[in-house]
Amino acid sequence: MVLEATMICIDNSEWMRNGDYSPSRFQAQADAVNLICGAKTQSNPENTVGVLTMAGKGVRVLVTPTSDLGKILACMHGLEIGGEMDLAAGIQVAQLALKHRQNKKQQQRIIVFAGSPIKPDKKSLEMIGRKLKKNSVALDIVNFGEDDEGKTEKLEALLAAVNNNDSSHIVHVPAGPNALSDVLISTPIFTGDGEGGSGFAAAAAAAAAGGVSGFEFGVDPNLDPELALALRVSMEEERARQEAAAKKAAEEASKQEKGGEQQSSSQDATMTEHASGATSEADNKRNDLSDDDNALLQQALAMSMDEPASTHDVQDSEMSDAAADDPELALALQLSVQDSAKDSSSQADVSKLLADQSFVSSILASLPGVDPNDPSVKEVLASMQSQSETQQKQDEDKAPNEEK
């Protein structure tokens, strides 16, 4: 959410007619610019963005830094391709435009699209870079299009001269099937050094995959703000309800593992009800997140199936109250009892731990990117529970022997 004034320098030289980026280099560039403007204005409503062109008859400022997205998108219309790009002048004019921004509290940033060969030599670029650094202006460079000899080297030198504390970035986009904007979405140019724009970026990424407009819930907040608001509120409510239910489930599951299965199935029912309310965007996001974790959970399942725990379930019923309050205490108790028991292979320990749902829930909650309320996670947990249930029935006769 950093407060920033950005000037975007567009390359509209003759080299932009080339079609190696679909549909043409210029069009790909325009799409990327639109996306960047949206991202910047969304991440902080007081951010301003301005646009200038570097080629044509000369450097021309199309829009001075403004937070009005419509104005920026409108000025991208009807741009003409021609001439040669003047990088040095473009950056200097951008710096001047930023100097006269209305809100002096904004950080200054320039984003340059360098698609054609670069005329100034490395030394003058470095001087420009140092001047930018001196005035604490950050610079992002998008290197695409023509791959001149020395172009990459010059741009890297420029970045090294400007870079102050990793606030400036360079992205090389080779020609290929991926659109320029798609490649840029995952770069720090969009994500703003790791914070802020990532929400927008994630939504845009999901949209690009799903092929719908890049807004949360698939509804343009500008077109229908009430619907978007209602969807967001219902998502929040559902999330809160699931969290409360999951907490209850975790407690009860460690006490009575039989009851837990029924509960999770009822939760699944309620979730399918509300799943229709939540849209594909949110589900896509969550599914993407849990794909990796599903693999891990499957592995854990396999391990628990290989090594049936003998003493584990009895210990659970003994320590149910403790486990409900403090899963780590339960773990410690488990480990100490397991050590004294004969069954002490490390694999068995891990499988017992993994079979303990409360412990797994707490671990999952601490994993970044895993939502314990995710339906797929819940199903896996429920199936693991049923595993431990069958183990309990099998091992009840062994239990009295090893109970301490």
Added chain:
Amino acid sequence: MACTHDHSCEDHDCSSNWSLYKHIDLAKVTALNEANPGSVKSVFKAWEDRLNSSGEHLESNEGDPELLVYIPFTSDVKIKSISVVGGADGTSPSKMRVFINREGIDFSDAQGMQPVQEWDLVENLQGVLEYQTRYSKFQSVASITLHFPESFGGDTTQIHYIGFKGEATQLKRDVVATIVYEITPNPSDHKTRAETGGGLSQVE
């Protein structure tokens, strides 16, 4: 000049004079051309710590000794004098130009504008020198910008301490936020004294 009294100068006597650093809005202090972003905040400390160079200090980028420091205060202050402790080996600043109550100055502005006052500095490694201001011009300072254009020949400029001597008023400089211009006056906005019932002015 500080500390040239006849008696031996107890530190706390002098340091109470140099207490304007408490009125600096440290969160909003910024500097241009500093090598480590944020290091400028370390130069504002108590007078006793002015020679304590163990912590961070403000240093300009390699090969470029120019520095610009913007210092806002939490209330309006009157500044009597300024003290600057620089670095050794020619890294002390040689000149200082100040601007008052202007924010967002950058190097091209600073080089072009006429400063409120400027001084030729000397190397002041012991921190015993202070530079007096034309007090009448420094009566209500909400923010001050110090521009150090050059050093004594060093590659960079280092500053270990900046101190201000003066007094703090409790006032805050009011920036006019909104101005309403009237084309035709609205009588209800302009009640005269007679109407509000105050008639005679009171002399006490």
